[in-house]
Amino acid sequence: MNLHIVVVEKDPERAQMIEEGLRGAGASEVTIISQDRGLARKIADCHPDMVLIALESPSRDYLEELTLATGPMDRPVAMFVDKSESNMTEAAISAGVSAYVVDGLRQERIKPILEAAIVRFQMVQKMRAELSATRRALEERKVIDRAKGLLMRARNIDEEEAYGLLRKTAMAQGKKMADVAQALVTASELLK
Amino acid sequence: MKPAPLRLGYLPLVDAAPFLIAQSLGFAKREGISLELRPAASWSALRDMLAMGVVDGAQMLVPVPVASALGLGGMPARFEALQILNMNGNVIGVSQRLAARMQNDGYEFDFRDARKAGAALLRACGKTLRIGVPFPFSTHAELVDYWLTHLGLPLPENLEIRTVPPPLMPDALDAGEIDAFCVGEPWGSAAVDRGLAHLLLPGTAIWGFAPEKALTVRQGWAEDNPDIAGRLMRMIWRSCRWLGTDRNRELASDILSDKLPITAEVIDRAMTGRMLTSLQGQEQATSYMIEFFRGAATFPWRSQAAWIGMRLAQRHGLDPIISAQKAAATFRPDLYRFHLRGIGADLPGASGKVEGALSVPTAVASDQGKTILLPDRFYDGQVFDPDATNSG
Known part of the structure; x- marks a missing residue:
C-alpha cells in the first residue's frame, strides 16, 4: 500500500535527511515543499496521507485551512494530536515536529513513520543548535579580538597582556569575557 | 506563599502585553507565581501546546475556544476562556x-x-x-x-x-x-x-x-486547579488594569519593544490610537484602538462568544442556535466572579448583554456600580440579542 508523505522544509539538506529517514520507515513517496507560496493548495494537490512540518515554522498556520477544506465535518486532514499516543506526541513536540494525517489512516501505519520523523527532527534540531553555538563562538572571538586591539593601541601593550587584562577584568566582575569585550567595543565607538 | 510554577504560551504580538507585563512588573510575583513564558511561532502550534499540556494557559484568538466547542477544524481538545486579554487592536x-x-x-x-x-x-x-x-x-x-x-x-x-x-x-x-x-x-x-x-x-x-484574545485553558483545568487558576486570573487582571491606564502606555511600549521584534515607536501607534495609514498619509486618531481594561474589557461576556458561535455556524452549515449556546458555555464569567471578587474588580451583574446596542459610553449594573461600557456598534446598526432566537 502506498504511503505518500509531504514534508514542509526550506533547507534542502535538512529536507533530504528527513526524507531518507521516512523512506527507511516505509514511506513509498515523499514530496518536499520548500516554499510558502500557495502552500495549502500545493499540499492539497498532492493528496498526501501525512504532512510533516516543523513546530517552530510560522508557515504552519497555512495548513490549518486544510482542516476546513471540503466542509468542516468530513475533515480530509486531521491533526495528529492523539491522547492515546501521548508519549509519542510529547516526543514529537519536544523534537519540534508536528504532523497532520488524513483521517482514517490507521494508527499502526502512522506510528513507524512518526517515530522515524521524530528521530530525524531531533537530529536536525541538534545540528541547528550546534550551528548556532559555533556561530556564537565565532562572534565572541571576533569581538574579543577587536577589544584586544583597542587595548593594545590605547595602553601600548602586547596581545598577551591585553588578553590577560580582559580576562582579569571579566573574572573580577563575574562576567563573561565576551561581554566585557563587547562593553569596551561599544564604549570606544561612543567615544570616537 | 510558596511560588507556584505556571507556564503560559503566547505569540509575539502587541496584545501579548498582559502576559509580558505580568512578568516584567511583578504582578506574577505578587501572586506567588513563578511564571514561565513560552513563545510560539504559530497559532496552531500554540493551540497544540495548550492541548497537550506543554503550557497551562495561553493567549488565544477568541474564536478558537468557540470553534473547539463546535467541533470545527480538527481541534485536539476543548478549551475555555477565563478572561479577555484585549478588545480591538x-x-x-x-x-x-x-x-x-x-x-x-x-x-x-x-x-x-x-x-x-x-x-x-x-x-x-x-x-x-x-x-x-x-x-x-x-x-x-x-x-x-x-x-x-x-x-x-x-x-x-x-x-x-x-x-x-x-x-x-x-x-x-x-x-x-x-x-x-x-x-x-x-x-x-x-x-x-x-x-x-x-x-x-x-x-x-x-x-x-470586539473581543480579540482570551486567556484560554483546557476545559476543566480551572476547576481542577482552583488555587493556581485564581492566582493566574488575579495576575492577568492587575496586568490589564495597569495597561488600561493611559499614563502607563508609553512605558508599556518600551517594555514590549524589549520582548517583541518591533520598535517602541511602532507599538506606540496602536497603544495611543494614533495610526499612520500610509507613508504619504497623515496620522489618524482612532478611539479605542486597543483596550485592555476600560469598558469591562476583561470580562468574558457570554454574548460575545454566542455571536461568534452563531457566525461560525452560519458559515459552516451548523445549527446557529445550538452553536451559539455551545459557544457561550466556553466563556466563564462564573469563574471570573468567583476568583476576582474582593480585589477591587467590578463585577457586572449580567453574564451576557445585547451586542451592538451602544453608541456612547454607558453605565450598567454591577456590584460596585462603576462599570461603564464603551460603544460597541456594528457598522450596519444591527444588534445581537443572545436571548432572542431570531437574532442575527
Missing part, C-alpha cells in the same frame, strides 16, 4: 495597487466609515479579492466576513479569505498573494512602513468593541 489594509484605484475612483481614505470603504473596495477590486487573515478561527476572519456580507452589494466572483501568519502578512502582500488583509498590530503598521499597504479601517469601524 486590528486593522484592515489594502495593497498600493488597490489603494491607487480606490483613490482614482474618488475614495478619500477616512479610516472610519466601513460602508464607504467597503463599497470603494468592491468597486476597485474587480472579479478577484483575496484577503489575508491570521487564522481560520479569528476575530479578523469574523470582522471581514461580517463587513463584506452586510454591505448589501454583490461580492466579487473570486472572493477568498486566506490564512496568512501575521509576521508574513507584509511579505504576502509584497508577493501579490493577497490584495488586502485584516491583522493585529503591529503587522499592519509594518506593512505601511515598508510602503506596501494603505490602511483602510480599524477593526472598530466594523464592530466597535
Whole structure:
C-alpha cells in the first residue's frame, strides 16, 4: 500500500535527511515543499496521507485551512494530536515536529513513520543548535579580538597582556569575557 | 506563599502585553507565581501546546475556544476562556495597487466609515479579492466576513479569505498573494512602513468593541486547579488594569519593544490610537484602538462568544442556535466572579448583554456600580440579542 508523505522544509539538506529517514520507515513517496507560496493548495494537490512540518515554522498556520477544506465535518486532514499516543506526541513536540494525517489512516501505519520523523527532527534540531553555538563562538572571538586591539593601541601593550587584562577584568566582575569585550567595543565607538 | 510554577504560551504580538507585563512588573510575583513564558511561532502550534499540556494557559484568538466547542477544524481538545486579554487592536489594509484605484475612483481614505470603504473596495477590486487573515478561527476572519456580507452589494466572483501568519502578512502582500488583509498590530503598521499597504479601517469601524484574545485553558483545568487558576486570573487582571491606564502606555511600549521584534515607536501607534495609514498619509486618531481594561474589557461576556458561535455556524452549515449556546458555555464569567471578587474588580451583574446596542459610553449594573461600557456598534446598526432566537 502506498504511503505518500509531504514534508514542509526550506533547507534542502535538512529536507533530504528527513526524507531518507521516512523512506527507511516505509514511506513509498515523499514530496518536499520548500516554499510558502500557495502552500495549502500545493499540499492539497498532492493528496498526501501525512504532512510533516516543523513546530517552530510560522508557515504552519497555512495548513490549518486544510482542516476546513471540503466542509468542516468530513475533515480530509486531521491533526495528529492523539491522547492515546501521548508519549509519542510529547516526543514529537519536544523534537519540534508536528504532523497532520488524513483521517482514517490507521494508527499502526502512522506510528513507524512518526517515530522515524521524530528521530530525524531531533537530529536536525541538534545540528541547528550546534550551528548556532559555533556561530556564537565565532562572534565572541571576533569581538574579543577587536577589544584586544583597542587595548593594545590605547595602553601600548602586547596581545598577551591585553588578553590577560580582559580576562582579569571579566573574572573580577563575574562576567563573561565576551561581554566585557563587547562593553569596551561599544564604549570606544561612543567615544570616537 | 510558596511560588507556584505556571507556564503560559503566547505569540509575539502587541496584545501579548498582559502576559509580558505580568512578568516584567511583578504582578506574577505578587501572586506567588513563578511564571514561565513560552513563545510560539504559530497559532496552531500554540493551540497544540495548550492541548497537550506543554503550557497551562495561553493567549488565544477568541474564536478558537468557540470553534473547539463546535467541533470545527480538527481541534485536539476543548478549551475555555477565563478572561479577555484585549478588545480591538486590528486593522484592515489594502495593497498600493488597490489603494491607487480606490483613490482614482474618488475614495478619500477616512479610516472610519466601513460602508464607504467597503463599497470603494468592491468597486476597485474587480472579479478577484483575496484577503489575508491570521487564522481560520479569528476575530479578523469574523470582522471581514461580517463587513463584506452586510454591505448589501454583490461580492466579487473570486472572493477568498486566506490564512496568512501575521509576521508574513507584509511579505504576502509584497508577493501579490493577497490584495488586502485584516491583522493585529503591529503587522499592519509594518506593512505601511515598508510602503506596501494603505490602511483602510480599524477593526472598530466594523464592530466597535470586539473581543480579540482570551486567556484560554483546557476545559476543566480551572476547576481542577482552583488555587493556581485564581492566582493566574488575579495576575492577568492587575496586568490589564495597569495597561488600561493611559499614563502607563508609553512605558508599556518600551517594555514590549524589549520582548517583541518591533520598535517602541511602532507599538506606540496602536497603544495611543494614533495610526499612520500610509507613508504619504497623515496620522489618524482612532478611539479605542486597543483596550485592555476600560469598558469591562476583561470580562468574558457570554454574548460575545454566542455571536461568534452563531457566525461560525452560519458559515459552516451548523445549527446557529445550538452553536451559539455551545459557544457561550466556553466563556466563564462564573469563574471570573468567583476568583476576582474582593480585589477591587467590578463585577457586572449580567453574564451576557445585547451586542451592538451602544453608541456612547454607558453605565450598567454591577456590584460596585462603576462599570461603564464603551460603544460597541456594528457598522450596519444591527444588534445581537443572545436571548432572542431570531437574532442575527
